[in-house]
Amino acid sequence: MRSADLEEIRSLPLFRDMAPAHFAELTRGAYHQSFPPQVDLIVEGRPADFLHVITDGAVELFARWNGRETTMAVVRPVSTFILAACINDAPYLMSARTLVPSRVALIPGTDLRSVFARDPAFAQAIVRELAGSYRGVVRHAKNIKLRNSKERLAAFLIAECERNGRSRTFALPYEKRIIASYLGMTPENLSRALKQLREDGVTIDGATVDLADFDRLCAIALPGRLMDR
Amino acid sequence: MRSADLEEIRSLPLFRDMAPAHFAELTRGAYHQSFPPQVDLIVEGRPADFLHVITDGAVELFARWNGRETTMAVVRPVSTFILAACINDAPYLMSARTLVPSRVALIPGTDLRSVFARDPAFAQAIVRELAGSYRGVVRHAKNIKLRNSKERLAAFLIAECERNGRSRTFALPYEKRIIASYLGMTPENLSRALKQLREDGVTIDGATVDLADFDRLCAIALPGRLMDR
DNA sequence: CGAACCCTTGACTCCGCTCAACCACGGTGG
DNA sequence: CCACCGTGGTTGAGCGGAGTCAAGGGTTCG
Numbered sequence: 001m002r003s004a005d006l007e008e009i010r011s012l013p014l015f016r017d018m019a020p021a022h023f024a025e026l027t028r029g030a031y032h033q034s035f036p037p038q039v040d041l042i043v044e045g046r047p048a049d050f051l052h053v054i055t056d057g058a059v060e061l062f063a064r065w066n067g068r069e070t071t072m073a074v075v076r077p078v079s080t081f082i083l084a085a086c087i088n089d090a091p092y093l094m095s096a097r098t099l100v101p102s103r104v105a106l107i108p109g110t111d112l113r114s115v116f117a118r119d120p121a122f123a124q125a126i127v128r129e130l131a132g133s134y135r136g137v138v139r140h141a142k143n144i145k146l147r148n149s150k151e152r153l154a155a156f157l158i159a160e161c162e163r164n165g166r167s168r169t170f171a172l173p174y175e176k177r178i179i180a181s182y183l184g185m186t187p188e189n190l191s192r193a194l195k196q197l198r199e200d201g202v203t204i205d206g207a208t209v210d211l212a213d214f215d216r217l218c219a220i221a222l223p224g225r226l227m228d229r
Numbered sequence: 230m231r232s233a234d235l236e237e238i239r240s241l242p243l244f245r246d247m248a249p250a251h252f253a254e255l256t257r258g259a260y261h262q263s264f265p266p267q268v269d270l271i272v273e274g275r276p277a278d279f280l281h282v283i284t285d286g287a288v289e290l291f292a293r294w295n296g297r298e299t300t301m302a303v304v305r306p307v308s309t310f311i312l313a314a315c316i317n318d319a320p321y322l323m324s325a326r327t328l329v330p331s332r333v334a335l336i337p338g339t340d341l342r343s344v345f346a347r348d349p350a351f352a353q354a355i356v357r358e359l360a361g362s363y364r365g366v367v368r369h370a371k372n373i374k375l376r377n378s379k380e381r382l383a384a385f386l387i388a389e390c391e392r393n394g395r396s397r398t399f400a401l402p403y404e405k406r407i408i409a410s411y412l413g414m415t416p417e418n419l420s421r422a423l424k425q426l427r428e429d430g431v432t433i434d435g436a437t438v439d440l441a442d443f444d445r446l447c448a449i450a451l452p453g454r455l456m457d458r
Numbered sequence: 459c460g461a462a463c464c465c466t467t468g469a470c471t472c473c474g475c476t477c478a479a480c481c482a483c484g485g486t487g488g
Numbered sequence: 489c490c491a492c493c494g495t496g497g498t499t500g501a502g503c504g505g506a507g508t509c510a511a512g513g514g515t516t517c518g
Contacts, residue, residue, distance in 0.1 A: 044455055065375040066451055072370065084360040093367045093455055116356070123352040127345070130359040131313040137366040138322045141301065144373055145413050146294040149506075176465070184374050189506055191466055206465095222295050226273055226322055378474070405497070418474055420498050435497095 001032040014129050018122040022115045031106045035098045042096040048085035050106040057102025061094045071181040142227050144184050152183045153193045155221035172207040230261040243358050247351040251344045260335045264327045271325040277314035279335040286331025290323045300410040328403050371456050373413050381412045382422045384450035398439040
């Protein structure tokens with residue numbers, strides 16, 4: 001693994017405070033690989049062999065059942081995913097695939113569990129990471145169960161706007177069908193919902209969005225840290 | 230706190246392996262209280278002061294937004310809830326209220342965090358508990374997003390059946406309106422869905438359920454450990 | 459240039475919600 | 489003892505949101 005990559009991973013909250021020897025132990029058996037788009041990194045149901053750390057690109061976490069599919073989250077650098085399955089040595093509950101060309105570090109689950117049992121600082125960091133992930137899914141579930149599709153879309157646009165430094169215009173971060181699936185609707189419906197939001201100052205051209213009336217959107221989505229962080 | 234209660238709490242996976250002195254430290258500042266039904270134990274948004282351990286009864290975890298409400302889980306003895314908020318010292322994302330007369334032990338969050346930083350075995354247990362909770366919410370979200378209401382209901386009945394030792398008849402564990410909310414539908418709709426399932430061998434009398442054709446239900450719900458544990 | 463693929467649009471269907479009435483049950487108080 | 493009322497559950501009618509199916513346009517890429 002390149003030392004620049006190591007630095008980057010090392011600087012993550014998850015690894016920042018652990019003993020240097022333990023970090024070396026973790027990364028010794030690790031791979032760091034580049035993947036083209038649309039590669040399946042993880043398929044749900046398989047045993048959790050590796051903790052994944054995305055260092056570049058974007059990865060979709062999704063789930064399948066009975067021929068249907070829904071995206072649960074989109075992970076961006078630099079962060080980890082499917083830590084819970086690794087720690088519990090349990091089968092993955094979600095699949096993962098690259099959305100764009102991406103680089104991912106793979107840390108063997110056995111090493112992870114071994115170091116985790118010996119390094120208190122690392123254990124603490126894992127707890128924080130897990131607690132954060134947990135709260136993320138809770139927010140997602142609340143979002144799905146409490147808001148209707150128009151409200152979810154408005155909330156999503158607000159969140160994206162803030163991710164881009166509250167700039168009034170910005171680009172959608174990935175394909176609309178992914179956004180639709182993440183928001184729990186069909187692509188057709190997302191299209192219609194976007195059109196419907198034109199009355200609220202939202203204009204769309206391809207992937208670029210313009211929010212003319214931020215407050216109006218807020219009145220629809222009523223964003224708050226209990227659901228939108 | 231009564232010593233029998235202490236024993237019970239101590240035997241939980243979360244506390245089983247920690248140092249005796251640390252366990253004493255945790256429970257020293259703890260309360261153990263009885264509550265009547267319909268008491269709000271936690272209201273979302275408040276800072277997370279206490280880890281809750283339910284030792285008797287049943288507690289509903291739910292969330293509100295804009296006048297709507299949805300139940301996220303029902304917690305039964307003996308287990309803990311809202312660990313994530315406590316560990317992160319963050320506001321609760323969910324509210325909690327007793328469904329029936331219940332006993333709950335309250336462990337101060339400051340003590341929890343303090344011991345957690347010093348006791349590696351405890352930190353490990355917390356990680357396992359958190360990872361388990363995380364996977365629980367992921368399952369819930371998948372359930373909501375991938376199955377329609379009839380399928381969710383069938384899966385719920387199957388799960389309840391197995392909780393009762395696969396007995397063919399059993400009682401619904403709590404009010405139907407709670408079940409409806411948990412399954413992401415209205416009470417009216419639950420009623421209709423139950424009636425609809427009569428063709429599949431489900432008969433309902435008040436709170437008692439009879440499943441004449443388990444396999445038929447399975448064909449609808451397609452249960453699996455990736456969504457129904 | 460053709461072939462995918464994504465997005466959009468329209469028409470239609472249907473699942474699930476709303477609103478309203480009604481019933482069963484249990485508790486209360488006259 | 490019974491009238492009254494509140495609550496939870498059921499049922500029905502009507503509506504609307506969201507999915508499905510099908511077609512067409514725009515882009516990208518081989």
